[in-house]
Amino acid sequence: MKFVDEYRDSEVIKQLLGAIKHQLDDIPPRCRPWQIMEVCGGHTRAIYRFGLDKLLPKEIEFIHGPGCPVCVLPIQVIDQAFALALKPDVILCSYGDVMRVPGSSGSLIQAREQGADVRIVYSPRDALAVALNNPERQVVFLAIGFETTIPATAATLLAADKRQVSNFHLLVHHVCIEPPLLALLEEKDTAIDAFIAPGHVSTITGALPYLSVAATYHKPVVISGFEPADILQSTLMLLRQLQRGKAEVENQYTRAVQVFGNRAAQTTIDRVFELAETTEWRGLGKLRHSGYQLVKAYQRFDATRLISTPDQEETVDHTPCHCADVLCGKLTPDECPLFGRACKPTHPAGALMVSEEGACAAHWQYRQQEVEL
C-alpha cells in the first residue's frame, strides 16, 4: 500500500535503529532511560503493534500520553449519551470505539442491549445522513475528539444549518491537545524528557500547540507520522536535540503537516466553536480552556437541550482504576492492579482499556503474555 509499505521497510528500519544506537553513543550515559512521551494513541498502537519498544535500546522508554480521545472522555459525557440514547425518539450516532466506554449506568453497547437505537458511524456526515433519512426521529451525534475530528463536526453542522435540518444535534466533547501536555509538565514528579507530537492533530493545528512545551518547559518536540520508520526517525530527531541541549519543535511528518496547519479547517472550527471556560478530562480533572463549546449562533444544535434536567448534579467518577496514573506516565499499564483481572477489553473498568489506542488495551492486545522464545 502506497505511503505505508515504504515506511515499514525492514532495511529502512534497521538503518534508523543503527543511527539511533550511534546517536545514543554520543550522549553521556545517565542512570535512567530517556523517557519519550508519544502523545497520540495512534502512536501508542503503532509502537506496540510493530514492537518498536522491543527493537529500541533500553536507554529509550516510551511513555503513553493522553492523546487518545476515547481514553480521556469523562464518565459524565458517556452518562449524557446513555441518557439520550435511551429516549425513544432518539437515534444516537457514535464513533465505534466509544461504544464500550463504561459510564455510571453502563456503556453505549449496554444501552443498545436495553433497546436504544445506537448506530456506529465513521464520520459526522454519516450521522447527518441518518438525520435526513429519519426526519421523525431526533438524531444525536456524539462529537468527540481532538483537533483532528473537530473540523469535520463543524463542517457537518454548517451543512445541517444550510439545509435547515432541525432533527440533528451534537453532544459535544471536543478537546484541544495543548492543555493536557502543559498540565502533565506542571506535575512535580514528571520525568518526561521529550515529546512525539501527534501527526493528525497537527495537520489541523500546525506546530502552534507545542511551542510553549519547547520554549517554556525546554522539552524537545517532534511532530511524527504513524508508521514505524516515522516514529523511529522522530526518536532520532529527539535524541539529536537532547544531545545538543536544544528544545525545538520539529516536523518529521512533512508529507501531511504544514507548520501553520490547515487554515481553512481552523476557520471552520472558529465559525462553530469557541473555547469553554473549563473542560473535564478523565484522569486529569478540569482543565481551563481545554475544550470547545458551540458558539451562541449554533446552540440550537446542542443535544443537552434534549435532556430534561441538563443542570443535574454532576456525576462523580468512582471508577476504581488507576487510569490517571497511567495517563501521566506514573504507572505502566500492567502495574495497575485491575489490569487483565477486573479490567479487560471485553469489560473495561477504565477508558484506557477501551480503544486499541488506549495504553492498556494496546498492552493487552499485544503484550498480555510476554513472548519469550
Place this chain on the structure above:
Amino acid sequence: MTSDRITLAHGGGSAEMQRLIQEMFLPTFDNSQLATMEDQARLNWQLQPGERLAFSTDTFVVSPLTFPGGDIATLAVNGTVNDVAMSGAVPKVLSCAMVIEEGLLQSQLQTLCQSMARAASAAGVQIVTGDTKVVPKGQADQLYINTSGLGVIASGVDLGTHRIAEGDHVLVSGPIGEHGATIISCREDLSLDADIASDCQPLHQLVCAMLAAIPGVKSLRDATRGGVAAVLHEFATASRLSILLSEQDIPVSAPVNAMCELLGFNPLHLACEGRLIAVVSAQHSEDCLAAMRNHPAGDQAAMIGRVITSAPSPVIIESSLGVKRALAPADGELLPRIC
C-alpha cells in the same frame, strides 16, 4: 400468490403455506426427496467398511441479506458444506430451515431460494428436507436460515486436532478477511466505498484435491467468525502446542489491508467464508501447497506459519522486523476506531 409479501399465514400450516412450498420451494430445490412431501428425508446410503458420516449444522444471520460476492442463501449452503468438508468428507445433502420476518417480499425470498439452489448445485449437494417459520414483524431481521449437512468420510481419512504435532506447517488457502471486510463495507451508516467482494465459496473440492495429493494433511478448519486468529487459537489450545505465524507471509488483498488500516482492524480477526486453514506435516507442505494452488479455490494459498512447542501465548506472530508478539483472539464486536 395472493400477497406479494410473506405473512404470518405462510408459517401457520395453512393453504398459503402449502402454496409457498408447492410454488416456490419444491420447484426451486427440485429433487425427488423433497417431491415426496414427507416430513423427513430417507437416505438409503450403503456405507463401505471404514467409511463414516460427517454431520454439521450452522445458522446464518447476516445484514444486509445480499452483499458483493454472495447472499445469505449462498452463505447457508457453503457454510455448512465447508463445515462438513473440513472433516475430509464429501458433502451430500443439506436440510434448510428458514425463519422469516413477516413482511419480507416474496420476490426477494424467491431470488434467495434460487440463489440457494444454484449454490447447492455448484457444491454438488441436494436440499432434501426443510422447514419454514414466520415470526411477527420486529421479532427477526428479515430472514434467518439454518442448514444442516451430511457427508461421507472415506475410509482411512482421519483429520483432527489430535494429529497436530510440533514442526507441522500451517497453510491458508487464500487472502484472508474478505467476507468480513465486505459486510463492514456494506453497513449503511459507514459510507465506505470499497472494491471488495465476499470470498464465499465451497471448499470440499479443494479438500479432495489436497487429500488426493499428499498423505500428510492433519487438520483442517474453515476460518469463519473470529477469522484466522480464532482457528489458530482453536488449533493451539486443542493440541496444547503454539503456532508461530510469519506476518509478511499472510496473504491480505490491498483493499482489505486498506480498510483495516483505516478502521483499525486486524485482518486476522475478520471473517472468511471460503478460506481454510490446514495443518500439514512439514515434509508434505510444499506438495500440498502446489496442489492447493492448482485448484481455483486455493490459487493464492500460502504457508503462513508452523507449529512450535507450547509457549506462553497460544499464537505468536513474528513481524518482518523480527519482533514476536502475542496474537490475541478478537474481543467481542469489532468496533471501528475514531481517527
